[in-house]
Amino acid sequence: MDSNGPIVRLTDITRVYGKGEAELRALDGVSFDIHRGEFVSIMGPSGSGKSTTMNVLGCLDSPTSGQYLFNGVEVAGLDRDQRALLRRHYLGFIFQGYNLLPRTTALQNVELPLIYKGMGRDEREARALAALDKVGLAARAHHDPSALSGGQQQRVAIARALVGDPEVILADEPTGNLDTKRSVEIMELMVELNRAEGITIVMVTHEDDMAAFGSRLIWMVDGKVESDKAIERAA
Amino acid sequence: MLWETIKLAVQSILRNPMRSFLTILGVVIGVAAVIAMVTVGNGSSAQVTTDVESLGANLLTLRPGQDRMGPGSDQGGAARPFDLDDIDRILDQIGAISVAVPTGSQTIVAVFEGENYQTTVTGTQNGYFEAKDWALSAGRLFSSSEESGKTACIIGQTVREELMGSADPIGRKIRIDNLNCTVVGLLEAKGANTFGQDQDDTVIMPFKTFARRIAGSTDVSSITLSVRDGYSTDRAIDDLTNLMREIRRIQPGDDDDFSIRDTEQLANMLGSVTSVLTGLLSAVAAVSLLVGGIGIMNIMLVSVTERTREIGIRMAVGAQASQVLLQFLVEAIVLSALGGVIGIALGLAMGAIGSSMLNVPFIPDPGTIALAFGFSAVVGIVFGYFPARAAARLDPIEALRH
Numbered sequence: 035m036d037s038n039g040p041i042v043r044l045t046d047i048t049r050v051y052g053k054g055e056a057e058l059r060a061l062d063g064v065s066f067d068i069h070r071g072e073f074v075s076i077m078g079p080s081g082s083g084k085s086t087t088m089n090v091l092g093c094l095d096s097p098t099s100g101q102y103l104f105n106g107v108e109v110a111g112l113d114r115d116q117r118a119l120l121r122r123h124y125l126g127f128i129f130q131g132y133n134l135l136p137r138t139t140a141l142q143n144v145e146l147p148l149i150y151k152g153m154g155r156d157e158r159e160a161r162a163l164a165a166l167d168k169v170g171l172a173a174r175a176h177h178d179p180s181a182l183s184g185g186q187q188q189r190v191a192i193a194r195a196l197v198g199d200p201e202v203i204l205a206d207e208p209t210g211n212l213d214t215k216r217s218v219e220i221m222e223l224m225v226e227l228n229r230a231e232g233i234t235i236v237m238v239t240h241e242d243d244m245a246a247f248g249s250r251l252i253w254m255v256d257g258k259v260e261s262d263k264a265i266e267r268a269a
Numbered sequence: 270m271l272w273e274t275i276k277l278a279v280q281s282i283l284r285n286p287m288r289s290f291l292t293i294l295g296v297v298i299g300v301a302a303v304i305a306m307v308t309v310g311n312g313s314s315a316q317v318t319t320d321v322e323s324l325g326a327n328l329l330t331l332r333p334g335q336d337r338m339g340p341g342s343d344q345g346g347a348a349r350p351f352d353l354d355d356i357d358r359i360l361d362q363i364g365a366i367s368v369a370v371p372t373g374s375q376t377i378v379a380v381f382e383g384e385n386y387q388t389t390v391t392g393t394q395n396g397y398f399e400a401k402d403w404a405l406s407a408g409r410l411f412s413s414s415e416e417s418g419k420t421a422c423i424i425g426q427t428v429r430e431e432l433m434g435s436a437d438p439i440g441r442k443i444r445i446d447n448l449n450c451t452v453v454g455l456l457e458a459k460g461a462n463t464f465g466q467d468q469d470d471t472v473i474m475p476f477k478t479f480a481r482r483i484a485g486s487t488d489v490s491s492i493t494l495s496v497r498d499g500y501s502t503d504r505a506i507d508d509l510t511n512l513m514r515e516i517r518r519i520q521p522g523d524d525d526d527f528s529i530r531d532t533e534q535l536a537n538m539l540g541s542v543t544s545v546l547t548g549l550l551s552a553v554a555a556v557s558l559l560v561g562g563i564g565i566m567n568i569m570l571v572s573v574t575e576r577t578r579e580i581g582i583r584m585a586v587g588a589q590a591s592q593v594l595l596q597f598l599v600e601a602i603v604l605s606a607l608g609g610v611i612g613i614a615l616g617l618a619m620g621a622i623g624s625s626m627l628n629v630p631f632i633p634d635p636g637t638i639a640l641a642f643g644f645s646a647v648v649g650i651v652f653g654y655f656p657a658r659a660a661a662r663l664d665p666i667e668a669l670r671h
């Protein structure tokens with residue numbers, strides 16, 4: 035792998051749903067690079083293809099055409115199991131809807147990625163607890179998601195995303211369901227991960243205030259990148 | 270990793286107690302029903318077999334008239350009875366017959382010191398006990414002077430009990446009709462026969478005494494025969510048929526005017542009745558197995574949506590499809606096995622209770638147990654595994670959208 039090049043390179047990516055009359059080009063020639071350590075915010079009107087972009091980046095969905103290089107590796111050339119390994123070792127996800135396992139404690143939810151990394155039970159628990167501590171939820175480790183507030187659930191999801199030491203965290207509207215105060219807390223956490231641990235972050239948001247936490251803003255319209263520019267961070 | 274997977278599966282089972290319980294319940298009901306039914310069915314057939322054997326092995330009964338159902342069956346009443354000479358010729362000419370004794374019965378009230386009891390009085394000879402494989406528990410068989418016409422009787426346990434309780438009956442006189450008759454022997458208890466008739470409810474007299482003093486004729490209304498060990502019953506029946514046709518001068522082409530029944534035939538007939546019954550029980554059981562299976566299927570399918578999401582989440586955090594599937598497979602196996610074991614235990618318990626209530630032996634059938642268990646396990650596994658497989662084939666994002 036080429037650790038000097040961009041960690042992500044999208045070249046002319048399309049994602050087409052349906053066929054013929056009903057054809058819908060959710061992504062229509064998207065190209066951009068993301069470098070290690072960046073904090074990229076993606077914005078755009080509803081239906082402009084932001085989530086589709088994230089799913090392609092996360093290898094959760096396959097583009098219809100175009101080239102996706104992750105760390106210099108052609109993702110289209112990987113089979114399902116290899117893409118699972120890529121997610122396991124390099125990526126962390128934060129979804130708008132949290133996507134925690136129901137009836138499973140916060141701790142067990144956070145442990146999940148480590149199970150598939152083949153980590154032993156004790157180390158797994160210690161790491162998961164440390165991750166929960168980082169998001170300020172160590173005290174809630176043994177609660178079910180249903181016993182947690184939305185902000186707390188999202189923080190569990192963040193703990194799950196960061197517990198496996200990913201290179202990139204992909205966050206699709208992580209604050210979409212939260213009030214401003216909780217949102218700012220989550221964003222501060224993300225900035226912290228980005229700065230202190232060097233994790234590359236790609237985040238979709240609808241709110242200018244949240245996007246402003248990033249170092250770069252990609253604006254999408256109709257499945258295309260309309261603008262892509264650096265954000266002046268308030269030091 | 271396998272151990273880890275088993276732990277994951279167990280965690281998942283405990284996490285969804287309702288779903289797990291209902292799945293197990295489906296297996297339990299199916300397995301338990303089949304095992305209970307088949308166990309009771311087996312016990313019943315075994316009971317019938319012992320009952321028939323208690324009638325006496327290789328026992329033949331020769332009666333006048335056709336033993337036919339339907340129109341013309343009443344001709345039996347008109348057919349000529351046998352006589353004692355017929356018996357001599359049978360013993361003389363058919364080597365396969367070891368015992369041939371005349372029998373005649375009437376229902377009569379027996380009286381003893383003011384106790385009245387209505388019973389079946391049978392006139393026959395000592396060979397009857399041999400043919401029926403029936404031993405005495407006290408006293409002796411008829412002496413030769415008794416066999417040639419003196420009064421004496423051997424009684425069954427029920428008659429003894431009804432007339433004199435537990436007192437020793439030997440030497441006591443009971444009155445039968447207007448006959449004062451000394452009890453010389455007491456039969457061993459034989460219990461009820463296959464038709465529920467109490468075989469111990471009987472008084473037996475020498476044939477000649479019975480013929481002269483009770484029936485009023487030496488006509489023989491039926492002959493009880495025993496086939497010698499090691500001889501073919503079918504051959505003996507053929508020989509007997511030919512001899513009787515000759516004795517009774519039946520023209521070739523005419524129907525027999527007598528009939529021969531053997532216990533083997535009876536055993537087969539009853540055996541087929543019980544196997545029909547067992548078949549019926551098994552059909553009912555199979556239906557409950559099916560219902561149990563559908564129950565499992567339902568639970569599994571209902572939870573597919575939730576499980577599909579779960580699979581999406583697991584794949585998003587890096588699980589490979591094979592790992593997720595292994596987990597679901599182990600989960601289904603653990604649930605099915607648990608349900609199967611509980612079902613077997615419950616089925617055997619119900620079978621034991623049912624058998625003891627029906628008074629039949631308790632005979633569990635390993636084949637059925639294996640079959641019922643296998644079926645439920647297959648249902649549990651198929652419906653636990655295949656929806657999971659379908660989900661694991663989706664792109665993770667498709668699974669997450671559920």
Ligand SMILES: Nc1ncnc2c1ncn2[C@@H]1O[C@H](COP(=O)(O)OP(=O)(O)OP(=O)(O)O)[C@@H](O)[C@H]1O
Nearest residue numbers: 051052058060078079080081082083084085086087
């Ligand atoms: N599974 C699908 N089948 C068909 N069309 C889809 C599917 N998923 C997304 N689309 C369409 O693709 C387009 C882009 O969707 P996408 O979810 O990427 O938008 P978005 O920018 O994330 O919007 P929002 O801000 O509302 O989340 C939309 O028009 C959407 O209707």
Ligand SMILES: [Mg+2]
Nearest residue numbers: 084085086206
């Ligand atoms: Mg979206």
